[in-house]
């Protein structure tokens with residue numbers, strides 16, 4: 223199958239060199255989102271399980287909507303991550319507005335389950351309305367997707383394409399589609415529609431659709447962002463995913479660090495404090511000078527906590543260095559650990575950081 227965008231892409235590089243400022247307690251993310259990333263219309267958000275894919279996808283959707291755009295936020299694995307984030311009981315299986323943003327922007331949400339998507343597909347391509355539902359009744363849909371596992375991914379990516387490219391009166395219905403995508407372990411397979419095609423019939427509408435999906439996934443319209451934590455395992459998984467995506471000629475978007483610890487210690491103190499080298503008497507004096515009364519046990523506890531914190535910071539610094547090696551030409555954005563977890567206001571807080579970064 224030919225792709226419209228073969229290896230050695232005919233378009234210019236997506237990103238300007240990343241600029242990470244270290245103003246404030248968080249590594250900054252000023253204007254990292256390049257013009258090319260802003261032009262992308264289909265954003266996949268992947269990452270190791272539990273790193274914050276659903277959270278980041280939700281925040282990214284809000285960030286893009288805040289410039290007056292209509293954004294569709296899609297969950298493809300029915301894990302209820304987005305519903306939890308937006309504090310709604312269930313994610314709708316039809317496109318439903320769940321948030322409004324400034325300048326007329328809005329976020330619509332959709333939970334894409336394979337059954338509904340398959341029925342949709344049968345109806346559109348074969349005019350099988352009622353008959354399709356009968357297939358569901360007899361379990362034929364389950365059977366078909368079990369028989370050809372690749373079919374499931376093709377149906378889902380096909381539906382994502384339809385949402386991304388849908389137009390009314392020539393204008394796109396959605397300016398952007400943000401997908402809470404499968405984790406890094408499965409993202410390559412999920413997006414490798416060419417391989418999935420080998421699973422299923424070579425002819426017919428599925429095949430024609432798959433070719434158009436391949437073209438979209440390999441076009442500058444599509445990017446795959448990777449969420450990671452500043453810990454060795456998630457960073458390693460991101461490295462593997464980035465390599466796999468590159469191998470498949472899919473565009474890695476931003477590397478989004480989630481739950482970064484705020485930096486309360488100056489850089490030059492992190493190493494010594496992590497090694498337990500603290501001038502306790504001097505700190506004690508500063509406490510007294512500041513009018514802080516702490517008993518000996520309390521003070522010892524604070525010192526231990528500070529040492530632990532410095533060790534974590536040191537580990538994060540190492541992870542940052544490793545992360546820079548994964549895709550040196552990709553922007554690295556950092557989102558802070560929100561101390562009270564992510565509620566609805568937390569999502570807006572994270573979205574605001576992404577907006578400031580240019581998303």
Ligand SMILES: Nc1ncnc2c1ncn2[C@@H]1O[C@H](COP(=O)(O)OP(=O)(O)OP(=O)(O)O)[C@@H](O)[C@H]1O
Nearest residue numbers: 271272273274275276277303481558559560563564
């Ligand atoms: N920046 C943050 N600060 C604090 N808590 C966070 C942050 N980001 C995510 N969390 C919390 O971490 C947990 C995991 O986040 P989330 O559900 O987004 O991860 P996920 O990668 O989608 O997980 P899964 O692999 O299970 O789908 C959630 O409880 C979420 O509220």
Ligand SMILES: [Mg+2]
Nearest residue numbers: 275276301303
């Ligand atoms: Mg999730």
